[in-house]
Amino acid sequence: MEKKFNAAIAGACMLLCLNTAGAATAAKASPADAQFKAIYTQEWKWRMSQKQEDDEDSDSGVSTSLPRIDLATQQQRQAYWEGVMKKLNGIQEARLSPSERINYQVYKAQIAALIAAQQFREYEKPLNADTAFWSNFASGARRPLTNEKQYRDYIKQLSDTPRYFNEEMVNMRAGLARGFTPPKVTLVGRDGSISSVTDAKSAQDTVFYTPFKKMPATMPAALQEELRAAGAKAIDSYVLPSYRTLLKFMREEYVPHTREELAAESLPDGKAYYQSKIVEFTTTSLTADQIHQVGLDEMAKIRAEMTDVMKQVNFEGDLPAFLQFLRTDPRFYAKTPDELLMRSAWVAKKFDGKVAQYFGYLPRRRFAVIPVPDDQAPFYTSGRGGPGVYLVNTYNLPSRALYSMPALTLHESAPGHAFQMPVALEQKGRPPFRNAYISAYGEGWALYCERLGAEMGMYETPYETFGMLSYQAWRASRLVVDTGIHSKGWTRKQARDYLHANTALSDHEIETEVDRYISWPGQALSYYLGEMSIINARKKAEQALGQKFDIRAFHDTVLQLGSVPLPVLEARIDQFIADGGKNPYPGLEYTN
Template sequence: MIKQLGAVLPTACVLLSLAMSPAQAATNADTRFKTIYTKEWKWRVTERLARADGDQGVSPVLARVDALVQEARQRYWEGILKELDAIRPADLSPGERVNFAVYRAQVASLADAQRFREYEQPVNADSAFWTDVTFGARRPFKTIEDYRNYLRQLTALPAYFEQETANMRAGLARGFTPPRVTLAGRDVALSSIADARTPQDTVFFTPFKTFPASVPASEQEALRSQAAALIRDTVQPAYGKVLAFFRDEYVPKARTTLAATSMPGGQAYYQSKIVEFTTTNLNADQIHTIGLAEMAKIRAEMHGIMKKVEFKGDLPAFLQFLRTDPQFYAKTPQELLMRAAWTAKKFDAKADQYFGYLPRRRFAILPVPDDQAPFYTAGRGGPGSYWVNTYNLPARALYSLPALTLHESAPGHAFQMPVAQEQKNVPNFRRAYISAFGEGWALYAERLGTEMGIYETPYEEFGMLSYQAWRASRLVVDTGIHAKGWTREQAQAYLMENTALSKHEVETEVDRYISWPGQALSYYLGQMAIQEARARAEKALGAKFDIRNFHDTVLQLGSVPLPVLQQRIDVFIAEGGKSPYPKES
């Protein structure tokens, strides 16, 4: 109805709004807004872009990704934006006003991605559609229906791959690809499947190696046989086809420029990524300047640690010492995993001193799979899992491991995300991940480790500072590459000179920033927003400030744009710094 009334609607809306009381206007606006996001979320579920409430099973199908459906999604989200823009946020109740700010930014980002046809580049230096689908094989299956649905999913895989390959060809034709230099060696994940000696040697057979008790023994062998046949006759040929395309056509013709501003869409495209990943309207020049200023502050802290350990030499010499002295590196993958587990348990001992609400969801500490490890980050975390990269141990410094663990496990990603998921009475879209908030929180968690006494040696504290510098330097490097004409070598040199990251990590990280514009900006700007909000609350509340209440208030939000976080802390201060959770009677 809103769209059908066209140009007559705004005047009618204003008159109607004036005739209603504020409470009536809020009720009316709330109802309209809820109708929009409820409808859109149901559509997302239908499109296989989201899961329905309570759906924990394995999907029997893969989402369609062909150009026609992508164009339809763009039109749909643009229509949703028009409906949203017919609502005045001031007319909404306070709770729905927050929801509106989160939701409109989310839909705008989704529409922008479609408008710039990002689906034509379903691969970057960090991940690709052919690695994304393997994660389904690593999740636990609970029922026989999960296994049957998974077999249906494997049957659908070739068609899905053909759609993605067509998207890549379309992107190739208009120069919308990752830079060629960042794709070197990224075919290993394809060849590990395509060239596997037997189906049983592929990750796709993992669920069929052991079965839960819910699957009758009489069914297990039949499921194994079906899986082996499908992997051999369907999945491996599909991977082989993409492998040949990737090696023979895509990589040789991929663009040779680095900057996002050199891609179709140019400056507007890069600015859309800045908005998506920072939830601010800062531009590249402003972010670059912030990065340089923050790097200067961190370097001063680094020199303080060097004095503490009585190192005789300059910062480059100290970094070289840290990168090469054997005392700082694990001898075996098991040692690295055990050290990560030790840090995680140290957090557990302090958790109730810093958080009132603790999530029910626990997490496992796991090695990054071999087929992804060479180009994967040092670690990655989320609900239920903290993945530690045990590939190339001389590149995995033990002095950085505590900071990495706090970031990826608890109180970082494997803590923050479950807290968000466990919140009651919030719309489904509020459980979506916003990078500036989530990565900002995880980086804040690294700094928090100093207060919590997690870092036991000056070297571990320096590892935390090196990680801070790593994220602050991303503000310089990302904008340098994508807006200021920096070369790959220039970006690598900046990280080598300002962090203790190994050469291997520096190379993989820079390629990630080159092929994933804007994402690297999330971390430090998000942390700065949380630190600023905390400092403001501490100053305003004085003795009333309770760190547990502050942390609970931030995490209860789930994942929101940074301006929404600041507004929530204004309310937190006005209410006297109370806990967001009602006290039990």
């Protein structure tokens, strides 16, 4: 799951008119279509063989091995994708059918991002303050298994741990040698997710044994015992020794010698590297200076809205005093993890009562509200959502304000990530590369959903409205902080102070968030720029369509499109306007 969250696509795109699957008149396939389809079909099949995406490599749905990530393999990948790009450049885009034209724009940007990652050798830095290769690996162990083949393939995968971990460490040593590492300060305590495995009393106490604790009732008892024994042996023989070696490597060799500098621009070829991350995560060609100014301008607007809320609650004092009040008054904080989880679930169910007024097409897939795993929670974000799940961080309850839960829930569950992603996945007739996650679109949509909550009546008190505004300020602040750190020489303290002065985030959240921005350049820029693109597109449609504008048709159009670069989204709304704002789903009638 996290791999999907962390993937993002690059590229500023131009787009003509657009046909989305199942929504527009079918166009006759052209020779250029066939040429393009042959390229991406072959590349995707190869990419799956490389285990470069979360996809099943066999009928069992569980890979029997982990990805190969050694230097020779990485160089082969770069050469392969460069060859693909050369073929793409040979296609005359104007000769593609409308539906393939959108695919071409998305795919070419995707390949460009993959090439850039190889050129900058990002595989030499497979960790940041938010996630790491070993925590992603451990997350896979929480997926339930349903038959004997899946269990046997999973056991084979566990036995591949030593090879995989060794290749990661070899790559990390190469990054260490050239100063391509996360900043040292962001890695403090991050070895806790490794020691949580090595400190286990037995194989049965590790996360990797999870699938064996509850096995299918239809499986014979003798087979269950056989598989449990084989699983425990694989964990003892391969997984635990690998984690012990990794822990020693991190503590004695890697972390002590990571770089002291914070800025991405201090890395090898740093200015070009940071600009590549801006392109990847914003899908625009904006510069760091331009983004920094946008952030400052937007923060000024949000602070004015915050002042209005303070007047509503008759607070006597300035913004810093109000923020301190919100951070410290016990009424705003849950007493137990269950209370926080139940409040989150309640907000999600409230949305169910509003959904028909704002959306026509609803995803079939439901989602569960579950706590963030204990081994990840101390350094994890406040929440995270996706297909089938809304993770709520119940660690350090005094840092999880209840007045922020409506905005957080709208962002991470529905109509945010756990709603948007399934809608995209349910669209028919698209090539599989269209399921890749593009931050500017996905995070922009989720942040837009927080604003939409005010329109939907989801915020019942001025404090909850302020929680939404604080979250808006948090994302606008990221434009200032990310560029400040990576391009303007900001210190960690400057970044923390800026968030402390402009948002109601707790000190714990500010610390984890700033370290995330420091170690993950550019990712924080995607949210607010994406939201601005959607808001501006909506305003344009409302003004152009007048009484013909239907908010359900607009939202359905945005979500049906799926994860795309922002210029592609903007062009799709231009087509939506040209089409008279019609419902993108033929046969789906909106009820009033």
